[in-house]
Amino acid sequence: MSLRRFVDEHDGTRRGLILANRSQPEQLRSMLAGVFAEQPVSVDDAAVEGVAEDTVLLVDESGEVLAESPLDAVSSSLLFTNSDAFVTGSTGLEETNLPAVIRGLEGVNFRLRGYPQSHKEKLLLIAVSRHIERAAWQRDAGTHRASFQRLSRIVDEQGTYRVYQKLGESDVETHVYGVDDRGTDWADELGVTVHAGDTEDYRDSWFVVHRPPEPSDPATPDPYALLAVQDETGLWDGFFTTDPDEALPVDDYVRREL
Numbered sequence: 001m002s003l004r005r006f007v008d009e010h011d012g013t014r015r016g017l018i019l020a021n022r023s024q025p026e027q028l029r030s031m032l033a034g035v036f037a038e039q040p041v042s043v044d045d046a047a048v049e050g051v052a053e054d055t056v057l058l059v060d061e062s063g064e065v066l067a068e069s070p071l072d073a074v075s076s077s078l079l080f081t082n083s084d085a086f087v088t089g090s091t092g093l094e095e096t097n098l099p100a101v102i103r104g105l106e107g108v109n110f111r112l113r114g115y116p117q118s119h120k121e122k123l124l125l126i127a128v129s130r131h132i133e134r135a136a137w138q139r140d141a142g143t144h145r146a147s148f149q150r151l152s153r154i155v156d157e158q159g160t161y162r163v164y165q166k167l168g169e170s171d172v173e174t175h176v177y178g179v180d181d182r183g184t185d186w187a188d189e190l191g192v193t194v195h196a197g198d199t200e201d202y203r204d205s206w207f208v209v210h211r212p213p214e215p216s217d218p219a220t221p222d223p224y225a226l227l228a229v230q231d232e233t234g235l236w237d238g239f240f241t242t243d244p245d246e247a248l249p250v251d252d253y254v255r256r257e258l
Contacts, residue, residue: 006227014040015108016058019055020052020053022045039110058104078102112238133163136170147206147207177197210224211247
């Protein structure tokens with residue numbers, strides 16, 4: 001049993017993005033289409049009555065509109081940035097803002113190439129990871145678990161260190177997972193609990209899971225979970241979700257097995 005089981009058993013959905021009433025250059029449509037070229041997410045350009053210029057619509061397989069976001073918001077969060085913005089901390093936790101149409105891609109099964117095969121494909125999941133981290137920090141409660149493959153990444157990546165410093169200072173119970181490749185003297189300084197190992201789940205998984213406190217009323221927020229696993233070729237298969245029936249079993253497995 002491993003985390004890959006959750007990915008293999010996930011029944012993914014299909015979504016579409018429509019760039020409505022575009023006035024911006026064709027290059028932006030091409031860039032958006034390029035992000036999802038290998039994913040079960042179609043990208044189309046259309047004139048849509050009653051919708052503002054340069055709006056991105058998220059639709060399901062029947063064409064029903066599920067969410068909308070300004071093209072500028074999608075561009076700034078996904079098209080005109082790169083992973084370095086998160087690694088170096090030039091995009092801070094407070095500035096992280098994932099547009100509704102990107103949040104609405106939860107449930108889709110993604111297959112993404114990692115570095116060095118691609119510099120951009122993993123950016124989607126990096127942005128979602130930071131969104132979950134921000135949600136945990138803002139809620140200031142519950143449990144947060146995240147894996148890094150190599151624990152040294154937490155201190156090597158300035159942006160990541162700052163994020164987990166904030167989480168460690170909060171009332172969120174924060175756990176980090178990975179291979180201990182350089183010691184963990186920094187853990188007490190950050191205020192996080194370290195779980196080190198060298199099994200497949202530690203080496204080749206990418207999860208970011210926030211579990212809110214056990215519900216005491218209907219207003220308790222949903223959990224968040226991102227989970228991806230890497231194969232021997234460097235390809236990542238995964239999904240993200242706010243469905244408690246999908247997110248909480250991942251959290252239970254990590255808590256119990258790692």
